[in-house]
Amino acid sequence: MVKRTGLSTDEMMRLGLDLAGMAEVPGDSAIYVPGDGLRRVMMGVDIGAAELLLARQVSVDGAIAHHPAGGAAQLNFPKVLARQVELLVAAGVPIEDARRVVQPIMTRALLRAQAMNVDHAPSIARLLSLPFLNVHLPLDEVGRRIMDAAIQDHVSGLGRKPLVTDIIDGLLTIPEIRDAPTRVMVPVGRLDNPAGKVVVFHGAGTNGGFPIAEALFAHGVGTVVYIHLAAEEAERIRSLGQPGINVVVSGHIASDLIGINRFVSELEHRGVEVVRMSGL
Secondary structure, three states: OOOOEOOOOOHHHHHHHHHHOOOOOOOOOOEEOOOOOOOEEEEOOOOOOEEEEHHHHHHEEEEEEEOOOOOOHOOOOOHOOHHHHHHHHOOOHHHHHHHHHHHHHHHHHHHHHHOOOOOOOHHHHHHHOOOEEEEHHHHHHHHHHHHHHHHHHHHHHHOOOOEHHHHHHOOOOOOHHOOOOOOEEEEEOOOOOOOOOOOOOOOOOOOOHHHHHHHHOOOOEEEEEEEEOOHHHHHHHHHHOOOOOOOEEEEEEEEEEHHHHHHHHHHHOOOOEEEOOOOO
16 A cells, blocks of 8 residues: 655644634635545745746646735635724623624725636646645734734733833744844834733734724723734824824734744644745
């Protein structure tokens, strides 16, 4: 009997789910082209048509994207935004308020999905007979937990109430953030402001922007940590004129890499060679 080597796309997806303690594949993750016995894969934050063609040039068995790359992962992405309700409720926002805030975000995502060519990249992978999947929410959830733990571990030893600068120092204990080409920013608030209650709002599909931040600040949160924030959204938050509120931006790719790198390490531990590219 020949011993099978490598992992299947199903096994790779299950590995991502297990890291996050999830039982089912979330709407923003998908296997576009299944495959088995993958021993050498290419992985990047974003994988599209050009990257799939490149995969054949560098002789890999398959490709893994982090962000949704088409198919069910884009069509079902709005469902993942319901996770924002869970995070809001966990932070102290009443569930009816949380649903009211998140519903317009979900509606906009549903309308965007109607305009997408969701079979573009998957169709190319099929033509190339190249196994292809993406793992998004599970890895972001791993990253969120690590970010939250790093902040809490750092401020717990201060012996005083933390300031916003202490939140940044906690984030900088994470190698992916400390060594990133981007820098942690405070687009709303001040470094010497009291941090108050801190919420890391990540692992919920995408950034919550102004509506999520407004809801959190209205229910006792002092500092919101986003991985990215549009300039116009930051301006809207500042326009609230609410004293003592803070938004810390940790950096999109740097923060995504926290969960991604754990996933890659697990793949490598199982004997899969990972060719890193597109942000990795």
